[in-house]
Amino acid sequence: xxxxxxxxxxxxxxxxxxxxxxxxxxxxxxxxxxxxxxxxxxxxxxxxxxxxxxxxxxxxxxxxxxxxxxxxxxxxxxxxxxxxxxxxxxxxxxxxxxxxxx
Numbered sequence: 249x250x251x252x253x254x255x256x257x258x259x260x261x262x263x264x265x266x267x268x269x270x271x272x273x274x275x276x277x278x279x280x281x282x283x284x285x286x287x288x289x290x291x292x293x294x295x296x297x298x299x300x301x302x303x304x305x306x307x308x309x310x311x312x313x314x315x316x317x318x319x320x321x322x323x324x325x326x327x328x329x330x331x332x333x334x335x336x337x338x339x340x341x342x343x344x345x346x347x348x349x350x
Contacts, residue, residue: 277304281296316329317329
């Protein structure tokens, strides 16, 4: 069953494997490799697939992504909090909420 889990550095390798699958299929927009320009109140976030190989680069991305559920988290303008923010884990489809995070 697929569940949403709180983004965490322990998902580093599986995140990269999923990103690689999307990139190989020509679906870059689903690879979740950030390229977000700065705007007032947000410093921006731009990383490459190669940079994300480094666990010390990936860990802050996981933390930032997990923090998007918080109302006061830094985020680009016109982006709202994502209370069900999570990364999928598992192999079959089902609904899951943030309360089912690990």
